[in-house]
Each structure stands twice: as structure tokens, then as C-alpha cells.
Amino acid sequence: MEDAQVAAMLVRRCIAGDASAWEEIVQRYHRRIYNICYRFAGSGDDAQDLTQEVFIKMYRTLQSYDVERGAFMTWVTTITRNLLVDHFRKSKQDRMTDSLDTPVSEHEDAMPLSEQIHDGAQTPDARAQSREVKETVHKALQKLSPDLREAVILRDLQDMDYKEIATVLKVPEGTVKSRINRGRAELARLLQRTYKQVM
Amino acid sequence: MAADHKNGMQCSEFDALLSEALDQRLTGEQLEHFQAHARGCPTCGPLLAEADAGLRWLHELVEVDPPVNLVDNILAATTGLDTARLHGTAAAQTQISWFERMQAWASAVASPILGVAKQPRFAMSFGMAFFSLSITMSMAGVKLGDLRHADLRPSAIKRDYYETSGRLVKYYENIRFVYELESRMREFKRATMPAEPAPQEQEREEDKDKHRRNDNTSGQPEPKQDRNYSQQGSQVILASVNHDPPVVILATHRRFS
Numbered sequence A: 001m002e003d004a005q006v007a008a009m010l011v012r013r014c015i016a017g018d019a020s021a022w023e024e025i026v027q028r029y030h031r032r033i034y035n036i037c038y039r040f041a042g043s044g045d046d047a048q049d050l051t052q053e054v055f056i057k058m059y060r061t062l063q064s065y066d067v068e069r070g071a072f073m074t075w076v077t078t079i080t081r082n083l084l085v086d087h088f089r090k091s092k093q094d095r096m097t098d099s100l101d102t103p104v105s106e107h108e109d110a111m112p113l114s115e116q117i118h119d120g121a122q123t124p125d126a127r128a129q130s131r132e133v134k135e136t137v138h139k140a141l142q143k144l145s146p147d148l149r150e151a152v153i154l155r156d157l158q159d160m161d162y163k164e165i166a167t168v169l170k171v172p173e174g175t176v177k178s179r180i181n182r183g184r185a186e187l188a189r190l191l192q193r194t195y196k197q198v199m
Numbered sequence B: 001m002a003a004d005h006k007n008g009m010q011c012s013e014f015d016a017l018l019s020e021a022l023d024q025r026l027t028g029e030q031l032e033h034f035q036a037h038a039r040g041c042p043t044c045g046p047l048l049a050e051a052d053a054g055l056r057w058l059h060e061l062v063e064v065d066p067p068v069n070l071v072d073n074i075l076a077a078t079t080g081l082d083t084a085r086l087h088g089t090a091a092a093q094t095q096i097s098w099f100e101r102m103q104a105w106a107s108a109v110a111s112p113i114l115g116v117a118k119q120p121r122f123a124m125s126f127g128m129a130f131f132s133l134s135i136t137m138s139m140a141g142v143k144l145g146d147l148r149h150a151d152l153r154p155s156a157i158k159r160d161y162y163e164t165s166g167r168l169v170k171y172y173e174n175i176r177f178v179y180e181l182e183s184r185m186r187e188f189k190r191a192t193m194p195a196e197p198a199p200q201e202q203e204r205e206e207d208k209d210k211h212r213r214n215d216n217t218s219g220q221p222e223p224k225q226d227r228n229y230s231q232q233g234s235q236v237i238l239a240s241v242n243h244d245p246p247v248v249i250l251a252t253h254r255r256f257s
Ligand SMILES: [Zn+2]
Pocket: B004, B006, B010, B011, B014, B037, B041, B042, B043, B044, B045
């Protein structure tokens, strides 16, 4: 609740013309938005572009955010998701000519600092293996249909509850749950195939 | 779906409870029915195992760090100069010192070159080199003024590269066209024959062709889907060959234009 109050206050200050409040909003939410975009779109470049677009949209429509109507986080996630839908439709044509073997993730090399520190105990082999697993899972996630992909990203990577996800995706909670189940199962099937080929 | 009902639970009920079961939120009788159905149903049993495995795979994906300059880029794209002003003196000072450093660097690099260039015999060749470079750039459609507004996002640079090289190819093809035209003209003069259609007319015909093709591509209505992904989304396309690539004349920037 406290987080929602802070967000509401920041929005009010921002609308009143306080640019430092806007900077704080960017600082607070850019990481989350970037991660949603990265896991959905697959590449760091696209995620960077999309995150910027999300903030431009937010900046332009901040006045339309109604504090009483819902959590700021849900509003932000909805904007992000809508832009991802647009991006998906626009880039569908481009992707037809793209190679499927393009390297997906510069990020699986660059782990968060917390993990790098934690990682000190791992042998180089184990670290390479763990990086490879992450990359394989990230690639498999890109192969899920967008409906299932967004559902599992919001639930399993962003830890949103079913009700919030239903609001963002504008579908009933039952549909959200069903998509999450199918998304997880489909991912497991894809990875099972990958690892069977390797072994 | 007569076989739907197993162990006091239907498959649709099982599906509705599956995510909560994996959240460890089922208890008592509900949990017992759920587990019994999973053991007895050939569809739901494997679904539970796969969903469980998928969830564990997904938990492998930790949060990634955004690029370090992302916040600055966002602030520049949204508030732009306002932010620089708000940060006041500190930002302004770093900007000035950066500019001064660039100036110092530029003069250090340029002064020996300019020294050589000032000698009369080199001045002419420097002038010619600069002249031909600027001609090439303007023929290829690159204006120095545009460079300032160029979109410097990584994906945009890639796109601009292909568009610019496309224009260069067209430019060189045009040169070949002019040479051919010149030699033809000489032949015609010698033979005192009526000339072929003027080059401008031919070019206009080409332009019309281009416009027609552009109209065709832009004329396709975008399917209205109300923020939904198309059904084709999950189809994997292994390769595709574009038999008739559209002619791109102008660089299109998604933003900041
Ligand atoms: Zn069943």
C-alpha cells in the first residue's frame, strides 16, 4: 500500500511540474519495464527502444492516470503491454526475413551484480553451464505464442497476481490462469525437446 | 467429453486449480481431489508435470540489468532540456567541459593537417577532396543537416545503414545510366538521328513506378485487432525470400522526427 501512495504522490508532483518527481518515476520503474520488454521482445536493443517508448507514452498521458482507479504499477504495465502488442504486430513482417539463429541475449553474459558476487563460489564450468541454461530458456520463451508468453512473464518473472494480470490483459482471471498453465507446459515441452537433442 | 469427470473433479476444474496448486495454495479435500485427478487422468497428469517443470525453468531467468545510459536516454527523450536546466549548474558545467575537451581534441588533431593544407600545392587537392565528398554525400541523399537529427538508437543505425547503402547503389547505377546516355547521344549525333526520349522523362517514368509500388505497400490496411496478437504469432517461419523488395526512398524514423 505504501508503494502505491508514494507512486500517487510522485504522479501528483509530476503533473504539478516537478521534474525531479518524473526522474524518480523513471528511476523506480525503468528496470521493471526494461525486463518485461527484454523477456518479451528477446533482444536488448529492442528492449531499450521499447522502454523509452513506454516512458514517452507515460510522460504524455500521465494526466490520464486516475489514482483512485487502480495501482500505478498496473497502469504502467498496461502501457508496456499495449506497446509490446504494437511492436509485435509491426515487427512480424521483419522477423520473417530474420534468421532464427541470431544471438538472442547479450544479457545472459552479464548477470546482475548480486548474482555475480554470489557466483564467486561457482566453478567456471558451472557458471558457463548456468549461463547456457538461462540463454536456452530465454530463447524458448521467444518461441511461445505472444498470448502465452506475456502471461508467464507477468506471473512468473514479474510476480504479479492473477487479478492484476487480468486487468492488464483485459481478459477474465480464468483465462489468465489457463494461459499461464499452457505457457509453462509449452515451455517445458520445448526445452525437453532441446535437451533431448543435446543428450 | 464424458471422461471429463474423474475422482470427483472435472478436467476444466483441474485446469482452473492448476496454477493455485503450483502456488501451494490448495489444502484439505480440494488438494486430495486434485491429486487424485492428476493420478487418474491421462491428460491432466502430464499437464501438471509439464507446468511444474516449466515454472521451474522460468525461475532460472533472473532479472537483467538495463543498460547504464537508459535512464539518461529516457530523461532526454521525455523532458529533454528541461532536465538539464533542472540539474542546473552541475549538468551545465559537465556539458561545457565536455565541449571544451572536444574542441581541444579537435584542434590538436586538425592543426597539423591544416598546417599542411595551408601550403598552396596541397590546398587545391584538399579542396577537391572535400568537394567530391560533399557531392557524393548530397547525391546519395545525405545532408549534413540531417546528421544532427539522425536517430542514434542501435536498431535505427542498422536500418539507416541499409537505407543509405541502398541510395548509394542507386546513385552509382544512375552514374552508369548517364555514361551510357552520353555515349548513345554521341552516336546519335554522328548519325544525325532523332534523339531518344529525354532522360528526365525516363526518370519520371521510373518515379511513377516507384510511387506505384510504394502505394501498393502502404495501401494495405492494417488488420484491426484491438491490442490482440494475430493467430499466426506462434507459427515459425524458417525462411522467406522477398522477390520484389520495396524501394525505400526516405529514412523513416519511428520517433523524434
Ligand atoms: Zn483431467
